[in-house]
Amino acid sequence: MTKVYLTQEQLQKKIDKFPRTRIAHIPTPLEYMQNLTEYLGGCSIWVKREDMTGLAYGGNKARHYEFEMPAIKEAGYDTIINIMDYHSNNARMTAAAANKVGLRYVLILKNASNRKVQGNLLIDMILGADLHLLDEFQSANDHEYAIELKDRLESEGNKVYLIQDHLYPKLVGMIGFVEAGIELKSQIEKENLENIHIYGVAGRSLCGLIIAAKNMGLDWKFTGITVNYDMPLSEYIFQHKNDIKEILEVPITFKENDMRVLDEYVGEGYGIITPEVAEAIHLAGRTDAIICDPNYTGTVMAAIIDQIRQGKQNTSETLIFLHTGGLPAVFTFADQLANFSD
């Protein structure tokens, strides 16, 4: 038996102490992918629909901003600067969240000059983000660019919050997903599911679920799929395992080996869809009408399919696919996806 540190109610109280603005439509559904399950003939596959959080094409990050935005506002900031890659989902969802709470949003996008206005970049524009599109040379010095911009905006009387210079934005995603873990526990109980194995992008959302599971004494297993992050996981997530423990005031946090990490599905970089990912996107679509994106969820789906086909996934487990959203990117890669044939 796994040790129970906190009940569901006790863990919820830890979350409820943070200031919060309601932005996301939660709980998100847990759906059975019956047709894919039958097609692959292995374990049962369920999908946690984080693409249905309702904030400008949805996605897991809607949960983060419920905690991040009030903290920024309460500290008296009126302007946010965010530095992201041109294709970023985070960039889009931060724009939508900033609009909802009435903060000015300045978005510095790396490797973005001369890009076709499509996918997340198009939505960033529609959301009215104050865009700075950097070329490759400027992108190498993105932080300096941001600091200069921040200084200028401050000299004009604004109070500027540069997201990348703060710790809290690195933790809120985990806080949001501790709550998603509580949600998932109830859904799993309602559906009578056992031997839970969660597959998702190797990132903060999965770490939040791990914290939830460990503190509530649940024996869920986790597989994190590496996608194209600039930063290695250790720097990006693992160094914050104690920060999150302190801020949440929970007895136990995650550690590196709580998650099995699979690196082999990463492909050759952003913008290059591997045949496996293209197949995975089509298969999830044509079996259960679940749309995945080419970078994140498509890669996770490709890993799930491959693990089951190769017999590496225990058939007695219940697999839960964490669908973190990213839907606008489908259209950035319209040509590649349209030309796929099996």
Added chain:
Amino acid sequence: MIISREALISSIDSLPRYRMSHLCTPLERAENMRTAIQDMTPYFVPPIYIKREDQTGLAFGGNKARHMEFLFGHILKNGYDTVINSNDFHSNQARFIAAACAKTKLKYYTVAEDKIGEPLTGNLLLCKLLGAEIHRSPTDYTDKVISRISNNVKSSGGTPFIVSNDEYADLCGMIGFLEAGVELESQLEPITGRIRMWGLAGRSIAGLQLYAKNRGLNWKSTAVMYSPGDSNNYRRLSVKRSEQVAELLGLNEALFSNDFDVLSGYSGPAYGMATDDVYKVIYLIAKTEGVILDPNYTGKSLSALIGEACSGNLEKYETICFIHSGGLPQVFFYGDEFSKYLIDRN
């Protein structure tokens, strides 16, 4: 005579159905946007709520997920194994049928009319991802293409269902929105005074008004035409459908042609083409609420709402319930138009 909620629900529950949408959809207050509109006009702008039908969860969401539940209940009950339909190049319906066919394991042939040379994006790209077999056809040839596909299916032993030829299929949207009416009645319960449902001239808004009439609710409806055409034709069709639905479900009241308002001044030059006003309001709601609309449908509906607000044509004591019927994939077809609009604006 007023029908009880329970009686209506049990009547709907007697119909064949295949569940595939996530209900009920949220209702959100849009106070930021209301304030922004108020800044544009001296006339009082009433409270605005958004019914998030874009959140039904079926392959990018939208109101038609509700229709599909009844349509596919009907298709499965009657033993068809193949679905064929023609739709405009932009069509959301084509995508929903594709998603529903994927879920129910039926073969789907979609004939996309017009814009034959355009590469796949938006809804049509999603049709492909959802496993539909796509045929492109000039508008004049659609019927020929459909009958050719249908004959091929039959000669290989299949039983095709052609959506546009089916009378019941034409009613499913209204039935789905009777149920949306049940949701909205609960969600709007705390609001006193009259509610004005605001949406596109289609089956959804007519379904809501039919619900209100049978429940004796103080709701009015405004249906916005999204393409130039005869609004009387829309009224006639809605009345006819409401009579059929009333008969099917044992409702006491059908719609009369003056039970709802129709606005025809906001359709723009053609279906699939939007004026600058439409882009302007899409930008406004995105900026104030983080909500995305599309230029073909919901953008036109909001431009009508704001146009009427600024002309002083909204009733002071009504609360607006704006139906966000979805259509999100097609935004990506208009990347160039959005870019041009935003560049011109700056």
